[in-house]
Amino acid sequence: xxxxxxxxxxxxxxxxxxxxxxxxxxxxxxxxxxxxxxxxxxxxxxxxxxxxxxxxxxxxxxxxxxxxxxxxxxxxxxxxxxxxxxxxxxxxxxxxxxxxxxxxxxxxxxxxxxxxxxxxxxxxxxxxxxxxxxxxxxxxxxxxxxxxxxxxxxxxxxxxxxxxxxxxxxxxxxxxxxxx
Numbered sequence: 001x002x003x004x005x006x007x008x009x010x011x012x013x014x015x016x017x018x019x020x021x022x023x024x025x026x027x028x029x030x031x032x033x034x035x036x037x038x039x040x041x042x043x044x045x046x047x048x049x050x051x052x053x054x055x056x057x058x059x060x061x062x063x064x065x066x067x068x069x070x071x072x073x074x075x076x077x078x079x080x081x082x083x084x085x086x087x088x089x090x091x092x093x094x095x096x097x098x099x100x101x102x103x104x105x106x107x108x109x110x111x112x113x114x115x116x117x118x119x120x121x122x123x124x125x126x127x128x129x130x131x132x133x134x135x136x137x138x139x140x141x142x143x144x145x146x147x148x149x150x151x152x153x154x155x156x157x158x159x160x161x162x163x164x165x166x167x168x169x170x171x172x173x174x175x176x177x178x179x180x
Contacts, residue, residue: 092133131168
């Protein structure tokens with residue numbers, strides 16, 4: 001059972017040089033994600049490869065996500081009256097994690113929702129964005145489906161040993177229309 005997330009106790013901040021010291025104690029129990037945050041996120045951000053948002057909860061680093069530009073190729077059967085192009089602009093959640101100390105607070109859901117708002121803001125104010133994409137670890141696909149992401153079926157790479165599943169969220173979906 002999840003505890004209630006106190007939204008007044010949340011501070012969101014873009015990763016800057018000043019925050020680098022806060023990263024040392026972050027542990028999401030995934031060595032690759034921990035390494036990315038502690039050793040790669042800032043330098044990649046400086047090179048224009050991503051932007052990382054940190055989430056502090058009650059003053060402690062609780063989670064983060066990194067986003068970058070992306071595009072999504074649609075199979076012909078996925079195209080529709082309002083999705084007429086074979087490739088659509090997207091924002092990718094390249095990395096997302098929460099510290100294990102905050103396991104029961106739905107930090108992941110909050111970060112995903114914040115990334116959705118960011119994509120909508122980019123679409124409304126800067127450049128076109130239609131989808132949010134991510135590559136989900138196999139054991140997290142069901143979780144992302146509960147957050148309204150769908151598998152990119154034509155990108156399942158049948159026959160290959162995959163550790164992730166390509167997924168997407170349409171920011172123009174009915175579930176998100178009230179925010180537009």
